[in-house]
Amino acid sequence: MIEAPGDCGKSRMLKILVNDFFGSENACLVTPFIGGAAFNVGGNTIHSTLGISPKSVAEFKRMNNSLKTQLTDLLKDVKVFFIEEISLISVVLLIQASVHLQILKNDGRPFGDFMQLLPVQSPPVFGDFSSKLKAPRDMLVENV
Numbered sequence: 001m002i003e004a005p006g007d008c009g010k011s012r013m014l015k016i017l018v019n020d021f022f023g024s025e026n027a028c029l030v031t032p033f034i035g036g037a038a039f040n041v042g043g044n045t046i047h048s049t050l051g052i053s054p055k056s057v058a059e060f061k062r063m064n065n066s067l068k069t070q071l072t073d074l075l076k077d078v079k080v081f082f083i084e085e086i087s088l089i090s091v092v093l094l095i096q097a098s099v100h101l102q103i104l105k106n107d108g109r110p111f112g113d114f115m116q117l118l119p120v121q122s123p124p125v126f127g128d129f130s131s132k133l134k135a136p137r138d139m140l141v142e143n144v
């Protein structure tokens, strides 16, 4: 996670990491669904990159169309996935992104550190997975 106050150069550093360090075929830079943010970092939105729509993840898993094939192909060599403006990502979108990545990459492991071990007896920083969000968390186990 790249964490710093505004205007410190985080976006610039991300662009350098994607273009010069990992290479754009191995790294993917996405933004939340705000067009302006996508324009600023020269990335695509997380929705378009991962095919996230109001459809359920179960429906996405069943889908077998050219869009899904195209997304799978685009992500084929991607090893590093950067999300810009993480504060704008809801916990539900983070879980959707994780599940869609698992499907598109054909890899059952949850995406990113937020989906791993949770703090003991206190809520995690990005949403309370343990109580209110039990349903989205269950999606990970049941549908992938």
Ligand SMILES: Nc1ncnc2c1ncn2[C@@H]1O[C@H](COP(=O)(O)OP(=O)(O)OP(=O)(O)O)[C@@H](O)[C@H]1O
Residues within 6 Å of the ligand: 004, 005, 006, 007, 008, 009, 010, 011, 012, 013
């Ligand atoms: N190494 C650098 N040298 C010169 N200018 C830089 C450098 N890094 C960033 N800048 C400039 O500083 C400004 C802020 O950079 P950037 O948008 O990357 O910051 P940020 O931390 O992502 O900001 P925010 O949190 O507000 O999105 C931009 O105008 C950028 O061009």
